[in-house]
Amino acid sequence: MCTHSMPSAESQTRSETVEVGDARLGMDSSKMKNNGESVAKKKKKMRRISSFVPRFGCFRSDYDCATVERPDDGGSFDMESAPAASNPTHLVIMVNGIIGSARNWRFAAKQFLKKYPQDVIVHCSECNSSMLTFDGVDVMGNRLTDEVIAVIKRYPCLQKISFIGHSLGGLIARYAVAKLYGEVTTLKSSQENGESDETKDSVPKEKFKGKIAGLEPMNFITFATPHLGSKGHKQAPALCGFYTLEKAAFRASWLLGRTGKHLFLRDGDKNKPPLLLQMVNDSDDLLYISALQSFRRRVAYANARFDNLVGWSTSSLRRQSELPKRQNLSRSDKYRHILNVEAAKTANTQKEISLEAQVNRCKAIDMEEAMLRGLTKVSWERVDVDFKGTIQKLLAHSTIQVKTFWANSHGADVIQHMIDNFQL
Incomplete structure (x- = not known):
């Protein structure tokens, strides 16, 4: 007779305890695994977020270029290589466009220091940012003048200076260099130091002749200006060349403050022509063309198409009839978005129109033609860009500057072209 022994209560309890323990162990290991995955996801998320957060002080760029960024109270910042083996002697001033900021030039500034780590200090201007860009070209030019003087005082080793402006920033820079040309800076510095008129007169004018803020002018470069x-006509592509829309934009230019009046040439009066028309000739007050001419080279980068804010003609300083046919142009192998590079030609020697004649004939003459004649009295290199x-x-106006890398990265080769051809 076969008999089955019943398990004791003690052994049954022990077995249940082991099963419960195994279950808990499985749950704990599962929790640990889930927690590990959660931590990994959080770290990945934090890395992704941190990539968009501005970093100050010493940092390494996306292209492995160690730089030092020194912000000031006004929001501007100077950028130089880290560590610097020598004192850089070339100051590069970068000026933002309308409703822009110093951050718009951050990518280009870092690329400059990658190429010339021991030679340049890059200053990204912030004195005309955001809504301050509605104050007018002259007011913004005066602000930039003061800012440049302050930067130069921080770096006594400087010997050379260059300006790079995007969009409206190019006009601001043109006004500022006229203010900084020749002895203007000398007088300002003397007044700040409390020197007498006799002391100012004793400073030899030849010392600052042909210089910008006492420094040797090298490059004056504009992007989509x-x-x-x-x-x-057709200078604002977003209006599609319709005269009705262009007239409407002219009437609505007050929305951009004094800057709108300057851009649409509405600021003239009986005694003076519009400011942009004044800025194409030397005057008793400011030597606009002489200041431009003092630079070793002047370069105009322009979007051949897709720029909805600034037309090809106005940004490349050409008449509509002088624009090259795109189908006849071939892209650069090295810089795939550079469509055409036109070397500087002999300056236009046409007789300039006097200020009085500009005022009297402002309605009769083509102001656009008058500005072209004035600005082409100095030679320009022209670089046409096509995205x-x-x-x-669709963002060509910002892409040509690489305003934000994740949205405008295709303009990196245009920035590199500028840097590779930069004169030290």
Whole structure:
């Protein structure tokens, strides 16, 4: 007779305890695994977020270029290599466009220091940012003048200076260099130091002749700058060349404050022509053209198409009839968005129109033609850019500057072209 022994209560309890323990162990290991995955996800998320957070002080760029960024109270910042083996002697001033800020030039500044780590200090201006860009070209030019003087005082080793402006920033820079040209800076510095008129007169004018803020002018570069304003036909591509829309934009230019009046040439009166028309000739007050001419080279980068804010003609300083045919142009192998590079030609020697004649004949003459004649009295290199084939062409006005890398990265080769051809 076969008999089955019943398990004792003690052994049954022990077995249940082991099973419960195994279950708890499984749950704990599962929790640990889930917690590990959660921590990994959080770290990944934090890395992703931190990539968008501005970093100050010493940092390493996306292209492995160690730099030092020194912000000031006004929001501007100087950028130089870290560590610097020598004192850089070349100051590069970068000026933002309308409703812009110093951060718009951050990518380009870092690329400059990657190429010339021991030679340049890059200052990204912030004195005309955001809504301050509605105050007018002259007011903003005066602000930039004061800012440049303050920067130069911080670096006594400086010997050379260059300006780079995007959009409206190019016009601001043109005004500022006229203010800084020759002895203007000498007089300002003397007044700040409390020197007498006799002391100022004793300073030899030859010392500052042909210089900008006492430094040797090297490069004056503009990106998508409306040199001829926005009033002319097809100078604001967003209006599609419709005269009705262009007239409506002219009437609505007050929305941009004094800057709108300057861009649409509405600020003239019986005694003076519009400011942009004044800025194409030397006057008793400011030597606009002489200041531009003092630079070793002047370069105008322009979007050949897809720029909805600034037309090809006004940004490249050409008449509509002088614009090259795109189908006849071939892209650069090294810089795939550079469509055409036009070397500097002999300056236009046409007789300039006097200020009085400009006032009297302002309605009769073509102001756009007058501005072209004035500005082409100095030679310009012209670089035409085309972002065809990329979705970023819709943001061409910002892409040419690489305003924000994640949205405008296709303009990096344009920035590199500028840097590779930069004169030290």
